[in-house]
Amino acid sequence: MNSNTILEEHIVKKRTNEEWLNELKSDGQVKDKALADLHHILVSGLRRGLLGRVNTSAPEFETQAEDFVQEAMLKILDNLDSFAGRSLFTTWAHKIAVSVALTELRRKRWQDTSLDGMMDTPDGVYTPSIVADSAPAPENATERKEMMAHVYRLIMEELTEKQRTALIKSVIQNMPTAQVAREMNMNPNAVYKLLHDARVRLKKRLLDEGLSPSDILSVFE
């Protein structure tokens, strides 16, 4: 891996979790060296982690990664006290950098794919996992149609308008949660919760009717 060549240029000191915390909370050269090392580790991490998802060898990637890591470092320094020490400090720091990077990249990716049209996503990230599935078997076509109509009816009857809107955007339009959140003016966690509650309600209703989701799915097989 090219991480070895990078490490030759920048020697990263090995630290325990405690050393990381102490040095990042200290002053002067000790702190500066810890910051420089952390910065190096996070940029290198994003380059490896995002390989295959974005073009990490494009010149603009360096600038982007730099921005992501800057933002992540601020969050990390602000939240040092919330680090519970149940993982390596670097894993925790990578988590924050990845979260910053993906949030930004998703925003961009969705804007780009929206311009291209939703059906045309070359990287396949937002195409449904089950598209291009088996051709319908003609023998139970009527049963399938009835089942679909029934599920639609449940969506209309059982869900609040907010739940329905989120579900339509997320499942039917296959929109990333972060984008649903922006369009609904909510935070992504709240959207996840809304979707979760919607699914719980639909599941309850189906079970009340003596139907399990797997029973219905078997109709489509």
Add this chain to the structure above:
Amino acid sequence: MSNSENPTPLDNLENIGEDVIKRLLELIEKTREDAYSCEEAYALLDEYVELVAGNEAAAQVMPLVERHLDLCPDCREKFEVLLQILQSDEGERP
């Protein structure tokens, strides 16, 4: 933003394919009431990813994180990127 101003695909049932319904039903099937939120899963994600990277039985140790990742594509992507980071650097493995 009511449905009348902004017609949704549900207004035209013909446009929705079986693949969408299947996807929805699969999500419903995996849904449990005692699920983690994104925040709860995110809080444990570093610990979870180290278990996976270390070939520990992460799903057994932290089943609710696993379940959340099955249902939440955004958190799953974070997990996958994080795992790739750990797995691509011997020096950073737990």
